[in-house]
Amino acid sequence: MKRQSIPVSSKKSVASGFFVTDGDSFWFLTCAHILTGLRHASNNWQNWNQSITLHAAGGRKLVIELFQGDGSPLFSWLHDSVNGKNVEDVVSVRLSSNQVKLFHDYTFFELEKISNPNLSSMVNIFGYPSFDYRIQTNPQESTKKGAVIGRGCQFLQLNVLSEDGFSGGPAVFEESLVGIVSGNLGGGAVRAAIVQMSGIESRLFI
Template identity: 30%
Template sequence: MTSKKPIAFPVATVAHVGTAFIVGSKRGNWLVTTGHNFTGMRLSTRDWSKWDQDLFIGCSDGSRIRVPMFDAAGEPLFGWAPDQLRKGLVDDAVALPVSAALVQRIGCAIIQRSSIGPVAKGQTVTFFGYPGISDLHAIPPLRSKSGCVVNVEHGYIFINVASEEGYSGGPVFAGPHLVGMVSGNTKENPPQCLAIHLVEMAGKLFGAAP
């Protein structure tokens, strides 16, 4: 996280506006964001026809890029994982393979896959995103929030601070380690940030480790 390039960047679909980041290894680079950016619902269907087909990326130079998420046959170009608890649904994390040229054009930092690690109850974490963003024409500054992990179960990290609209898809760090991706909030009062525990699904999103 010492790079001068932003650790995350804004993305948009017809359904949603949120955050994404890049994970890289010797095998390539992946754009990581939430499935609900494409469906408007955190519990996304596996019926791909109900997903927005394209992702729009806000670059650090102010330009925007359109990236297809499905091939001509309607099959996903991204890695995904089935929901652990709900049959027929998709877990709220997708990883799209992207070229080095596209990463350079976005102008963001690359988070190494080797930095992905587990997190435990009681650890302090920090997540990044674009709260308050409404579209890619007026991009607010990249922000962060820190909190304490109160639980880790069923592939999710529960954090004792609330997320906000725009943080969805943002990376979550425990020190130098990438531990998760913001998915939303719990329904508790006060709400807690709910994040995907990436170490539990890295193989499904990025393939076998290098």
């Protein structure tokens, strides 16, 4: 069975990511806060990691450079907390055909099959909350299931707690991509925040 997510590491943190496709193009996705160490990232590129490492099963690794020589980004990024309302926090990096071949045993979620589940629908989140790239070459993917209990501006709330390491992983409903795990909402409640792909797709994949 193909894995739904992949563990990633940077100088800022260890977390998760995943892959999407529209048939002709392929992208890797994760959360911006993984690359900056800041909950609310900005376009001050000095705060960003220069690269991110994807750790595939069996010890395979791919280092993705995030900036060109002139300092301009090689990724698309959506700002978290736009106008103080939206939860976005998402980065996408276009992959070459050779890079895609390295991940033949991982799911590439189809953008034309994005799901928008109703309240009370059960959604699975995937990631690597206990991953340590220094000692693990074949980490086990973890999953949690929670019901949709609320909606915000382009995000869903689940009645399950995300853990460190789930950030950047996919949220899935009936095998279709819902969005990306972006941590937990505040206020002490058990509410994982899922950025909905349906709300950001047109701006993220350009």
